[in-house]
Amino acid sequence: MSGRMSLTDEAISRIRELVRSGHFPAGAKLPPELELAGELGVSRGPVREAVKALAVAGVLDVRRGDGTYVTSLAPGLLLAGLGSAVEMMGGGTLLELMEIRRLLEPAATALAAGRITEEQLAVVRHHLEAMRAAADDVELLIVHDAGFHRSVSLATGNEALTAMLEGISSRTLRARAWRATVDRGAVHLTLAQHAAIYAALADRDSAMAMAAALVHVHTSERWLRAHLDDEDVPPDVPGGHFDRESDALAGSVDPPR
Helix, strand or coil: CCCCCCHHHHHHHHHHHHHHCCCCCCCCECCCHHHHHHHHCCCHHHHHHHHHHHHHCCCEEEECCCEEEECCCCHHHHCHHHHHHHHCCCHHHHHHHHHHHHHHHHHHHHHHHHHCCHHHHHHHHHHHHHHHHCCCCHHHHHHHHHHHHHHHHHCCCCHHHHHHHHHHCCHHHHHHHHHHHHHCCCHHHHHHHHHHHHHHHHCCCHHHHHHHHHHHHHHHHHHHHHHHHHCCCCCCCCCCCCCHHHHHHHCCCCCCC
16 A cells, blocks of 8 residues: 555544644534535545544544534543553553553552542542452452542543543453452452552552552552463563562552551
């Protein structure tokens, strides 16, 4: 295929630019297909395909019998496809996603500590208590673990950051991390780490919140590496095996008294 942009790609690019520039602002209704094709200078076929693609991307909302509208363009909509992409990724890439999570989640937790409301803190505590009650049920642990971390990220008040963390922390990634935790008989330790995060949030202590989250993500990453090593991850994936130092770090957080 030549380097020239296809007509559909060109239509997508043109519509995106019209949205970005404010010609079609959030919530605006697009012209009928034939009129839009004339405005873009392409035939109706590429316009139809472009609208479908932008609807999947969360930019447009096609309402049957009504027309096509620009969405709210909220980060949660525009970044929703990230989670679907993550679900398609293999073992080595999951480790790369954990590295991204290690960079973002501690900072987000520190931010949340300075902004969290009592109502939001109560939601975090609800998920912590639900995890404690579901210590033998992996499926429930996954659900409430996701709820716990989503509640923390929501407390940052940063919708884009929340959407990014949601996207990279897919159900597949959480499920494999939790199975690694269960395989090592370390559910109690992971719950203690969640409790440490909650305690730091309750104290509005950003530094402790960051440290507790970093230890927690580091532990999950190390256990996931070991779990994937057991599934024959290629040897060029770095840091595959546990050592005494990392095991000591993984066990360094005691539950708050």
